[in-house]
Amino acid sequence: MAFTFAAFCYMLALLLTAALIFFAIWHIIAFDELKTDYKNPIDQCNTLNPTVEKVKKIKRIKIAIKLVLPEYLIHFFFCVMFFCAAEWLTLCLNLPLLAYHVWRYMSRPVMSCPGLYDPTTIMNADILAFCQKEGWCKLAFYLLSFFYYLYGMIYVLVSS
Amino acid sequence: GGHYPSLPLGYQNAAPPLTQTLVPVPLSQPLGGPGPAQLSPSLAAMSLQSSTPEALRVVNLLQERNLLPPIPIPPPTPCLQQDLQKINCNPEVFRSTLTSIPQTQSLLNKAKMPLGLLLHPFKDLSQLPVVTSSTIVRCRSCRTYINPFVSFLDQRRWKCNLCYRVNDVPEEFMYNPVSRSYGEPHKRPEVQNATIEFIAPSEYMLRPPQPAVYLFHSSTCVFCQSLLDNIKLPGDSRTKIGFVTFDSTIHFYNLQEGLSQPQMLIVSDIDDIFLPTPDSLLVNLNECKELVQDLLKSLPTLFQKTMETQSALGSALQAAYKLLLPTGGRMSVFQTQLPNLGVGALQSREDPNQRASAKDVQHLSPATDFYKKLALDCSGQQVAVDLFLLSSQYCDLASLGCISRYSAGSVYYYPSYHHQHNPAQVECFQRDLKRYLTRKIGFEAVMRIRCSKGMSIHTFHGNFFVRSTDLLSLPNVNPDAGFAVQMSIEENLDDMQIVSFQAALLYTSSKGERRIRVHTLCLPVVNSLSDIFAGADVQAITGLLACMAVDRSATASLSDARDAMTNAAIDSLASYRQSVLSIQQPGLLAPACLRLFPLFILALLKQKAFRTGTSTRLDDRLFAMCQLKYQPLVYSMLMIHPALYRVDDLSDEGALNINERTVPQPRVLQLSVEKLSREAAFLMDAGTVMYLWVGRSCQPAFLTQVLGVSSYAAVPDNLHLLPELDTAESQRTRAFIGWLRDQRPFFPPLHVIRWVSFLGFIRSNMIEDRTESALSYYEFLLHLQQQISK
Numbered sequence: 001m002a003f004t005f006a007a008f009c010y011m012l013a014l015l016l017t018a019a020l021i022f023f024a025i026w027h028i029i030a031f032d033e034l035k036t037d038y039k040n041p042i043d044q045c046n047t048l049n050p051t052v053e054k055v056k057k058i059k060r061i062k063i064a065i066k067l068v069l070p071e072y073l074i075h076f077f078f079c080v081m082f083f084c085a086a087e088w089l090t091l092c093l094n095l096p097l098l099a100y101h102v103w104r105y106m107s108r109p110v111m112s113c114p115g116l117y118d119p120t121t122i123m124n125a126d127i128l129a130f131c132q133k134e135g136w137c138k139l140a141f142y143l144l145s146f147f148y149y150l151y152g153m154i155y156v157l158v159s160s
Numbered sequence: 161g162g163h164y165p166s167l168p169l170g171y172q173n174a175a176p177p178l179t180q181t182l183v184p185v186p187l188s189q190p191l192g193g194p195g196p197a198q199l200s201p202s203l204a205a206m207s208l209q210s211s212t213p214e215a216l217r218v219v220n221l222l223q224e225r226n227l228l229p230p231i232p233i234p235p236p237t238p239c240l241q242q243d244l245q246k247i248n249c250n251p252e253v254f255r256s257t258l259t260s261i262p263q264t265q266s267l268l269n270k271a272k273m274p275l276g277l278l279l280h281p282f283k284d285l286s287q288l289p290v291v292t293s294s295t296i297v298r299c300r301s302c303r304t305y306i307n308p309f310v311s312f313l314d315q316r317r318w319k320c321n322l323c324y325r326v327n328d329v330p331e332e333f334m335y336n337p338v339s340r341s342y343g344e345p346h347k348r349p350e351v352q353n354a355t356i357e358f359i360a361p362s363e364y365m366l367r368p369p370q371p372a373v374y375l376f377h378s379s380t381c382v383f384c385q386s387l388l389d390n391i392k393l394p395g396d397s398r399t400k401i402g403f404v405t406f407d408s409t410i411h412f413y414n415l416q417e418g419l420s421q422p423q424m425l426i427v428s429d430i431d432d433i434f435l436p437t438p439d440s441l442l443v444n445l446n447e448c449k450e451l452v453q454d455l456l457k458s459l460p461t462l463f464q465k466t467m468e469t470q471s472a473l474g475s476a477l478q479a480a481y482k483l484l485l486p487t488g489g490r491m492s493v494f495q496t497q498l499p500n501l502g503v504g505a506l507q508s509r510e511d512p513n514q515r516a517s518a519k520d521v522q523h524l525s526p527a528t529d530f531y532k533k534l535a536l537d538c539s540g541q542q543v544a545v546d547l548f549l550l551s552s553q554y555c556d557l558a559s560l561g562c563i564s565r566y567s568a569g570s571v572y573y574y575p576s577y578h579h580q581h582n583p584a585q586v587e588c589f590q591r592d593l594k595r596y597l598t599r600k601i602g603f604e605a606v607m608r609i610r611c612s613k614g615m616s617i618h619t620f621h622g623n624f625f626v627r628s629t630d631l632l633s634l635p636n637v638n639p640d641a642g643f644a645v646q647m648s649i650e651e652n653l654d655d656m657q658i659v660s661f662q663a664a665l666l667y668t669s670s671k672g673e674r675r676i677r678v679h680t681l682c683l684p685v686v687n688s689l690s691d692i693f694a695g696a697d698v699q700a701i702t703g704l705l706a707c708m709a710v711d712r713s714a715t716a717s718l719s720d721a722r723d724a725m726t727n728a729a730i731d732s733l734a735s736y737r738q739s740v741l742s743i744q745q746p747g748l749l750a751p752a753c754l755r756l757f758p759l760f761i762l763a764l765l766k767q768k769a770f771r772t773g774t775s776t777r778l779d780d781r782l783f784a785m786c787q788l789k790y791q792p793l794v795y796s797m798l799m800i801h802p803a804l805y806r807v808d809d810l811s812d813e814g815a816l817n818i819n820e821r822t823v824p825q826p827r828v829l830q831l832s833v834e835k836l837s838r839e840a841a842f843l844m845d846a847g848t849v850m851y852l853w854v855g856r857s858c859q860p861a862f863l864t865q866v867l868g869v870s871s872y873a874a875v876p877d878n879l880h881l882l883p884e885l886d887t888a889e890s891q892r893t894r895a896f897i898g899w900l901r902d903q904r905p906f907f908p909p910l911h912v913i914r915w916v917s918f919l920g921f922i923r924s925n926m927i928e929d930r931t932e933s934a935l936s937y938y939e940f941l942l943h944l945q946q947q948i949s950k
Contacts, residue, residue, distance in 0.1 A: 034628075035629060109529075118529075119536060119625075120532060120536070120566050120625065120626070123620075123626040123627075123628065123629065124618070124619055124620075124626075125616075125617075125618030125619065125629075125648075126618065126619075
């Protein structure tokens with residue numbers, strides 16, 4: 001059993017997918033709270049979007065630890081890792097999600113801080129329904145990919 | 161003058177000559193539907209079963225020309241039992257697009273018409289029952305207020321009509337203070353009136369009711385004289401007032417009691433705003449009235465000296481927000497140019513060469529979310545921002561309008577305002593400002609719209625912030641704001657005969673009283689498509705489609721919105737043809753209740769908000785879109801399809817007698833050049849503005865007796881006031897115009913226009929005619945017919 005870079009990638013991916021599953025569950029709960037009236041949209045969007053602090057002279061954007069961008073960055077990191085480890089099948093399976101993330105971020109409403117959700121439109125039933133469905137689909141995808149990485153890691157460990 | 165476009169032969173025969181005397185048409189109909197149009201004999205013979213209600217009478221739009229009823233269209237009455245309909249909510253306050261609700265969502269989808277409600281909840285009402293009661297009876301589970309449509313199981317229990325839960329009648333409710341009787345809870349005013357106002361006890365207050373707080377925030381002094389004249393703003397002894405002016409710096413005014421004159425404090429650091437003094441910038445109006453009046457008198461001279469061209473609106477708004485933060489209130493912003501300095505600075509995005517483009521219109525969505533974010537902050541602190549835009553240049557209303565849209569404020573727009581060159585706009589502004597300063601106002605309000613079990617609301621239209629699935633946050637509520645919502649049917653309404661909708665508005669009056677205004681509407685449930693079509697309210701459908709189209713142009717594109725509107729007409733008429741009509745006839749067939757639908761859709765497509773191919777300034781277009789979403793239905797219908805009257809032959813036949821004044825009632829004409837003639841004078845009422853056209857060969861009697869001029873050439877160019885002459889014709893004309901104006905709270909200016917300037921208006925206003933960029937009404941009907949038969 002050789003501990004190759006690919007095995008290392010899969011192990012790391014396994015751990016990070018656990019984090020992604022956690023994010024997806026938080027996402028689902030957040031939208032459910034919004035729908036059933038516990039929170040109001042402004043607070044919710046502030047929680048889900050990263051807050052931006054602009055330092056005037058240097059103009060650096062400091063992204064606080066919030067949900068949306070970390071998820072996208074982690075997933076992008078996976079893809080880069082699998083590319084480096086030459087695991088093409090895994091990379092191909094993750095590419096659609098990467099493309100979806102890019103599309104989602106590009107078509108977000110105009111806002112000054114990085115983020116996806118606009119408090120004034122989020123309560124529209126169709127947008128709310130879309131976000132909830134998105135949450136569930138992502139949860140399903142991350143769960144499946146968790147088991148896939150687990151299998152992949154064992155396969156790579158055993159076969160080399 | 162030019163040649164009028166020639167009509168197809170089949171059309172020409174059906175048009176009646178103008179000089180025909182008109183018989184007044186009876187209004188009352190047994191079941192829904194507007195007054196009847198004139199039927200051509202062939203169709204009368206071919207009509208369906210004699211028991212078909214008037215609303216479902218088949219109309220062939222290609223053959224019948226005169227579809228407009230002679231008087232403004234009344235809203236359809238729901239098909240309910242007489243005793244329920246008598247106490248049902250006034251349609252001017254609460255109106256549905258379909259007065260018969262479909263039983264299932266699939267049935268609604270088949271009808272292809274939008275289902276929604278249009279509300280005007282804070283309308284000025286002449287009769288409003290007010291109830292002061294220690295207990296406000298509400299359903300225990302869904303918190304619906306008791307209303308006329310609940311059912312009493314016995315004297316002690318009542319069943320909610322929205323969630324069907326059985327509740328107990330509290331002991332205090334058994335006594336009726338009006339009739340001083342005991343044991344008849346169903347006779348209490350809450351159960352006898354669909355519109356009622358409660359005085360709310362302290363459980364309905366998150367904080368003690370706020371005082372009326374008004375902040376005037378301006379880069380010009382145009383409002384000073386009006387405010388001086390109307391210094392008695394709605395409020396009580398705690399009313400507060402403040403002023404902030406700005407150009408490239410921000411000026412606060414210290415109005416502390418005891419000062420001999422107002423003190424101006426200038427803050428020039430616009431990147432880091434602070435309030436120069438902690439209090440005395442917002443002062444009690446009654447205690448410091450002289451100081452306030454002194455300030456208003458001296459502000460015009462202050463402004464005359466400066467020649468600033470920079471405007472730091474964003475920073476000034478932030479400063480004003482800080483000022484209003486502790487209490488909430490109303491901020492009135494007067495802006496005359498594009499803000500170009502500091503935070504929230506905007507660029508001039510409009511390309512004048514693209515104004516008449518037949519392709520898509522760009523820049524309909526905000527450039528920055530600064531104003532939206534600020535509006536949300538304001539909404540959280542119960543501050544509403546009203547925007548008055550008095551500029552002839554591009555001001556990016558798409559971005560600036562956000563400040564009002566999400567904080568429940570209103571936008572006023574005067575594009576060619578100039579105090580010397582445009583007296584008509586100045587007068588319009590002064591009158592609107594007077595209405596704005598003196599009208600009723602509600603503070604820190606929330607509105608909740610509830611529907612019967614099985615229905616739910618999915619989209620809201622109007623100026624407010626949606627706090628949760630059915631709760632709207634309205635920092636200010638005013639009597640000129642209208643709202644619309646779209647609904648869907650989540651569960652089948654199988655066992656229900658009727659459904660109810662309730663809108664409850666909780667607000668603080670200007671006198672510091674917490675009140676709840678409740679409106680309840682009840683509608684029948686039907687399960688056949690023909691009943692749904694019979695109950696369609698064509699004006700409400702048009703109003704709701706306009707709101708949906710405005711949203712679609714911002715999120716997708718303008719051409720998408722235009723296609724969606726055309727498809728709405730095509731789909732509903734196709735659905736009617738396939739599902740309801742038993743006899744297939746050639747032509748474009750519509751039920752009588754929807755016969756005006758293609759006309760209204762064409763009017764929307766030619767409206768300033770949605771038209772392409774005609775030069776339209778971007779701000780004008782955006783303001784028209786704002787108005788379509790914000791105005792109550794009756795005014796937006798006038799904006800979409802103005803009413804045209806012939807006024808040179810007004811007679812007392814069929815006139816109304818109001819307050820001992822005889823008001824003539826001329827017939828509403830179609831918006832086609834064919835109806836106009838050079839030998840007459842016409843009045844077009846477009847809701848916010850009125851035009852009086854004088855024909856070149858108009859009868860001299862009209863010129864002398866109404867306009868007070870000797871000949872056509874002597875009609876002045878920018879006349880906007882009819883002289884008060886002693887002749888019968890002058891009295892009739894002024895009575896009629898005054899009557900039209902009295903029906904609305906704002907003041908539409910009148911423009912008297914001679915025939916030569918008239919040609920420029922044909923394109924924008926004569927909806928039924930062809931222009932270079934748009935179809936005529938007949939061509940539009942042919943296009944619809946072609947699409948339907950595909």
